[in-house]
Amino acid sequence: MSNSSSMPQFxxxxxxxxxxxxxxxxxxxLAISLAALLANALILSAVAWDHHLHTPMGFFLLNLSLTDLGCICTTVPKAMHNSLWDTTTISYMxxxxxxxxxxxxxxxxxxxLTIMCYDRYVAICKPLxxxxxxxxxxxxxMAAAAWATGFLSALLHTANTFSLPLxxxxxLGQFFCEIPHILKLSCSHSKLRELGLIVVGACSGFGCFIFIVFSYVQIFRAVLRIPSQQGRHKAFSTxxxxxxxVSLFLSxxxxAHLKPPSISSPSLDLALSVLYSVVPPALNPLIYSLRNQELKDALRKLMTGCFSEVINSPSSACYGPH
Structure with a gap:
C-alpha cells in the first residue's frame, strides 16, 4: 500500500x-477547443456590450459561458499535449x-442551469x-451561490479523494483525471468517505433535476393556456x-456514468467522456445563439462593428458595438 501523496504521477x-x-x-x-473558445468569447462580449442583453437571462448566460470555457480549458489542453508529444503522464498536483x-x-x-430554469419559470408563469x-x-x-456551491463541492471531493491511500x-482508464477512476486505484476499505460524498452530491443533483422537471411541467401548462398560437410559439421558443x-448536459x-457494466469498454468509455466533457461546452453557445433573437442581433452588431473597425483602421482593436 502506498499513500497517494507519494505518487509522483498518474x-x-x-x-x-x-x-x-x-x-x-x-x-x-484543437479545432473543437478553438471553436468553443471563440463562440463563448463572442457571447461574453455580446452580453457585456449590448444593453439589450443586460437582463437576468443574459447575466446567467454570461456565467454559463464562463463555466463552459473553464470545462474546455481544464481537460482539453493536457489531452492535446499528450497526443502531440506521445505521452500519457500527468503529475500528482x-x-x-x-x-x-x-x-x-x-x-x-x-x-x-437550474437557476436559468427558475428564470424561465418566473418569466412565463409569474410575469408580473x-x-x-x-x-x-x-x-x-443566485449566481454567487452557484459558484460557491461548485467550489465547496470541488474542495470536499478533491481533498477527500487525494487523501486516500492507493x-x-x-x-487511470480515462484521458483526464476523474474521481471514479481514481477510486479504482484505492484500497476497498478506504473508499467509503468518498462514496458517501458522491451519494450526497448525487442526491443534490437529483433534487435539481426534480426542480427542473417540475418547473417545465408548470411552464408547459402555462404556455398551453395562452390563447394565440403566436404567443404560445414565442413563449415556448424562449x-x-x-x-x-439541459438535456445535452444531463443525458x-x-x-457516461450510469451505463450498464456489460456494455462498458475502454473505447466506449473514452468516446462518452469526450461526449460529456468536451461537446456540451462547444455546442452550448450555438444552441443559445440559434434560438435567441436578441443574442443573434447582438452578435451581428458585434461582428459588424469588428469588421468596420478592421476595415477603417486595421491597427485598432475591436471594441464591439457602440
Whole structure:
C-alpha cells in the first residue's frame, strides 16, 4: 500500500497507439477547443456590450459561458499535449488540479442551469413578479451561490479523494483525471468517505433535476393556456435553448456514468467522456445563439462593428458595438 501523496504521477489513457491517429486527435481537439473558445468569447462580449442583453437571462448566460470555457480549458489542453508529444503522464498536483477544476466548473454549470430554469419559470408563469423575484441583487446572489456551491463541492471531493491511500497502481482508464477512476486505484476499505460524498452530491443533483422537471411541467401548462398560437410559439421558443442545453448536459453525463457494466469498454468509455466533457461546452453557445433573437442581433452588431473597425483602421482593436 502506498499513500497517494507519494505518487509522483498518474498514467492517463491514450487515444490511440498509432502516431497518425494521435496527431488526428490533437488537431480534432484543437479545432473543437478553438471553436468553443471563440463562440463563448463572442457571447461574453455580446452580453457585456449590448444593453439589450443586460437582463437576468443574459447575466446567467454570461456565467454559463464562463463555466463552459473553464470545462474546455481544464481537460482539453493536457489531452492535446499528450497526443502531440506521445505521452500519457500527468503529475500528482496536475491531476488534483484537474479534478478540482472539473468538479468546480461542472457543479457551477449545473446549478446555473437550474437557476436559468427558475428564470424561465418566473418569466412565463409569474410575469408580473419577474422584476421583483429576479432583480439585479437576487440574480447576483443566485449566481454567487452557484459558484460557491461548485467550489465547496470541488474542495470536499478533491481533498477527500487525494487523501486516500492507493494500492492498485497509477494507471487511470480515462484521458483526464476523474474521481471514479481514481477510486479504482484505492484500497476497498478506504473508499467509503468518498462514496458517501458522491451519494450526497448525487442526491443534490437529483433534487435539481426534480426542480427542473417540475418547473417545465408548470411552464408547459402555462404556455398551453395562452390563447394565440403566436404567443404560445414565442413563449415556448424562449425555453427551447435552455431545455436543449439541459438535456445535452444531463443525458451525456448520465449515460457516461450510469451505463450498464456489460456494455462498458475502454473505447466506449473514452468516446462518452469526450461526449460529456468536451461537446456540451462547444455546442452550448450555438444552441443559445440559434434560438435567441436578441443574442443573434447582438452578435451581428458585434461582428459588424469588428469588421468596420478592421476595415477603417486595421491597427485598432475591436471594441464591439457602440
Amino acid at each position: 498514467l492517463l489513457l491514450a487515444f490511440a497507439d498509432r502516431r497518425e491517429l494521435q496527431l488526428l486527435h490533437f488537431w480534432l481537439f 496536475g491531476c488534483a488540479a484537474q479534478v478540482f477544476l472539473l468538479i468546480f466548473f461542472l457543479g457551477a454549470e449545473y446549478f446555473l 413578479h419577474y422584476g421583483t423575484l429576479l432583480g439585479s441583487r437576487a440574480c447576483a446572489h 494500492c492498485q497502481g497509477n494507471a 425555453c427551447l435553448p435552455h431545455l436543449a442545453v 451525456t453525463a448520465a449515460f
